Amino acid sequence: MENVLIKNFSSKKVNRDDGTEISCDPVAVERSYNLLINGTRIASLMASPSDLREMGYGYLLAEGFVKEEDQIIEVKVRGDEIHLFIEGSEKIENLLELRSSACIGAYWDQQEEKISVESDLTVDQSTIFRALHHLKSQTYDKTSGSHSASLVDEDGTLLLKTEDIGRHNTYDKIIGRALIEGIGLSRKILLSTGRQSAGMIMKAARNGIPIVVTKAAPLSSGVKAARETDITLICFADDKKIKIFTGTERIKTKKNC
Numbered sequence: 001m002e003n004v005l006i007k008n009f010s011s012k013k014v015n016r017d018d019g020t021e022i023s024c025d026p027v028a029v030e031r032s033y034n035l036l037i038n039g040t041r042i043a044s045l046m047a048s049p050s051d052l053r054e055m056g057y058g059y060l061l062a063e064g065f066v067k068e069e070d071q072i073i074e075v076k077v078r079g080d081e082i083h084l085f086i087e088g089s090e091k092i093e094n095l096l097e098l099r100s101s102a103c104i105g106a107y108w109d110q111q112e113e114k115i116s117v118e119s120d121l122t123v124d125q126s127t128i129f130r131a132l133h134h135l136k137s138q139t140y141d142k143t144s145g146s147h148s149a150s151l152v153d154e155d156g157t158l159l160l161k162t163e164d165i166g167r168h169n170t171y172d173k174i175i176g177r178a179l180i181e182g183i184g185l186s187r188k189i190l191l192s193t194g195r196q197s198a199g200m201i202m203k204a205a206r207n208g209i210p211i212v213v214t215k216a217a218p219l220s221s222g223v224k225a226a227r228e229t230d231i232t233l234i235c236f237a238d239d240k241k242i243k244i245f246t247g248t249e250r251i252k253t254k255k256n257c
Contacts, residue, residue, distance in 0.1 A: 004049050005029055005139050005146070005163065028145035030165045035059060037084045048146065048164040051173045055164075056082045058176030062203035064113070069179055113202070115229045119210035121187045123154055124252045128189070128213055128234060128242055131156040135191055135215060139163050149174050150191045151183070159183060167194025171203045178207075185209045196222035196233060205229035211250060213237050218245055 006026045013023045033052065035043040037060075047055065056075040059082075060066045066086055073085040134150040140163070149170035151160040160183070162173040170192065178185055185207050192214040194200065198221035204212050205225070212226070213234040223245050226233035232247030244251055 006142060026142040028139060028143040028165050032080060034081050035084060036081060037065060037086060039083075045166065045169070047166055047169045050164075051162055051177065052077045052082055054162075054176035054180060055169055055172045056084050056176065057179050058172035058174065060084055060086060061179065061207055062172050062175050064202075064206050113206075115202075115205045117205055117208055117210050117230045119186050119208065119250075121154055121210050122250050122252060123156075123189070123211070125242070125254065127154070127156040128237065128251070129239065131158075131189065131191060131213070132215070132237055132239065134158045134161060135193055137163050137193075140193070147192070147194045149193070151178060151185075152189045152191065154187055154189070156189075159188070167192060168199060168203070170194070171200060175203065175207050189213060192216070195219055196226075196235060198222055198225040201225040201229065201231060201233065205231055211247070213242070 005028065007029050008024050009027050011023055011025050013021050029049060030046045031049050033045055033047055034041050035045065035056065053075050057072065060072055066072055071087045073087060076083045131152045134152060135148050137146060137148040139146045140148065146163050146165055147167040147170050148161065148163045150158060151174050152158055160174050160177050162170050162177065164170045164173060174190065188209055189211045190204055190209045193216060194214060195216045195218070196212065196214050197219045201212065201222050202225055211232040215237050216235065218233060218235045223233065226246040230247065232250040233245045234242050235245060236243045
């Protein structure tokens with residue numbers, strides 16, 4: 001079966017000491033998609049060509065366009081357009097969001113959100129370390145050009161996993177799949193390979209996810225957002241250590257300081 005996430009390209013490899021050679025290199029595939037809500041284009045983004053319907057559902061919830069599942073009427077993928085149909089009489093502004101590595105989300109700078117994630121979930125540090133292997137990605141191993149995200153339960157058991165060239169997209173896809181499969185998020189852990197900005201944290205907060213773990217770094221806006229929404233933010237996670245930036249009370253550690 002053809003892998004739609006990877007395409008091979010030839011390259012000329014130049015070795016420092018012993019000449020050149022022609023090689024065939026797997027490269028992560030990206031495509032441009034327009035997102036339309038009730039016929040109005042509200043975003044243009046680059047994404048991997050998989051789980052697009054799930055991404056549409058997740059985008060609506062993660063960016064705060066809807067608060068509840070029953071506000072979503074339908075999501076349809078038509079070529080390079082993802083059509084999102086929602087209930088409500090609110091006017092959808094013609095907000096064009098071009099996602100890039102610096103994107104922080106459509107609404108973070110444009111509306112005041114007072115969200116507090118209420119969850120009594122606590123997990124042992126061993127659960128976090130054990131769950132990290134669920135982020136392993138064949139696409140990344142082959143291309144070094146993709147992100148992955150995983151959703152695990154409080155025991156570290158894998159529930160959902162996705163990959164995309166965009167870190168924001170992986171959260172949308174996870175949240176959308178959780179909605180479609182009827183998986184509640186209030187006692188789940190979201191794992192990522194991407195940097196955590198405010199936009200990333202707000203996607204989790206709007207859906208009540210209490211713990212976010214990444215192998216990468218936080219950004220200052222992400223730490224601030226995690227504090228304000230009462231999310232436990234864990235960064236620089238690997239098999240030897242984790243760094244808890246906010247919400248330390250949710251993680252049972254061997255020593256507390």
